[in-house]
Amino acid sequence: MSPDALAVVGLAILGLAIGSFLNVCIHRLPRQASIVSPASSCPHCGYVLRWFDNIPVVSYALLGGRCRQCRTPISIRYPIVEIVTMAIFVGHYLVFGWDIILVPRLLFASILIALFAIDLEHHLLPNVLTLPGIVVGLAFSAMLPPGLADALIGTLVGGGILWLIGEAYYRYSGQEGMGGGDVKMLAMIGAFLGWKLVILTLVLSSLLGSLIGVIVIAVRKGGMKHALPYGTFLSLAALCSSLFGSRIIAWYLALYQ
Numbered sequence: 189m190s191p192d193a194l195a196v197v198g199l200a201i202l203g204l205a206i207g208s209f210l211n212v213c214i215h216r217l218p219r220q221a222s223i224v225s226p227a228s229s230c231p232h233c234g235y236v237l238r239w240f241d242n243i244p245v246v247s248y249a250l251l252g253g254r255c256r257q258c259r260t261p262i263s264i265r266y267p268i269v270e271i272v273t274m275a276i277f278v279g280h281y282l283v284f285g286w287d288i289i290l291v292p293r294l295l296f297a298s299i300l301i302a303l304f305a306i307d308l309e310h311h312l313l314p315n316v317l318t319l320p321g322i323v324v325g326l327a328f329s330a331m332l333p334p335g336l337a338d339a340l341i342g343t344l345v346g347g348g349i350l351w352l353i354g355e356a357y358y359r360y361s362g363q364e365g366m367g368g369g370d371v372k373m374l375a376m377i378g379a380f381l382g383w384k385l386v387i388l389t390l391v392l393s394s395l396l397g398s399l400i401g402v403i404v405i406a407v408r409k410g411g412m413k414h415a416l417p418y419g420t421f422l423s424l425a426a427l428c429s430s431l432f433g434s435r436i437i438a439w440y441l442a443l444y445q
């Protein structure tokens with residue numbers, strides 16, 4: 189096998205395994221349960237999953253998406269998270285190649301996947317992910333691009349801008365617009381990506397939010413109240429910035445030369 193193919197296969201397998209672990213985090217973190225013990229079990233009948241029930245995607249397919257013992261349907265989220273994580277891991281290799289930057293960026297992408305799924309279901313961005321994320325992001329940035337100063341400014345800009353928007357919205361409308369979770373999440377994004385890409389993330393997430401908002405209003409004739417939580421847009425925008433941000437910024441700056 190060529191080194192390229194070997195890297196793709198290796199990252200695909202790693203992505204599936206991490207995706208399987210992210211499923212545990214997505215299920216347990218909002219319920220404030222430990223992510224290490226006990227072993228996974230069926231919430232309906234208590235059947236404890238054995239190793240062969242835990243093979244990413246394969247077990248789900250073989251069991252027809254049902255518990256081995258009581259045949260209660262298992263959420264389609266499990267194989268989806270595993271496949272998406274696999275695709276994102278391989279995508280990082282295609283963008284960055286075999287570079288040490290893969291270590292922080294794959295970790296960052298994994299946290300974003302967990303935050304996306306938890307915010308989608310529970311409208312919650314757990315501190316237990318975002319706060320350590322800020323610290324770990326700054327630590328990596330001190331050793332690798334974008335560098336510590338850039339990342340520190342990114343953390344302050346990211347957290348600060350969103351906090352100000354939230355405050356202004358609250359004063360103006362009397363309604364809580366932005367949760368504290370969004371502020372901490374954007375600070376974490378700044379810690380990993382630096383100030384330029386955190387601003388790009390804000391711009392992309394607003395564009396995406398407006399686009400989806402318009403579609404939701406048009407299709408359901410409802411208000412923005414039923415729209416997706418902001419953390420889901422932030423996750424998508426941050427992932428896009430992490431992968432393609434420097435190219436998007438270079439392209440944008442070239443327009444004005």
Ligand SMILES: [Zn+2]
Nearest residue numbers: 230233255258
């Ligand atoms: Zn069961």
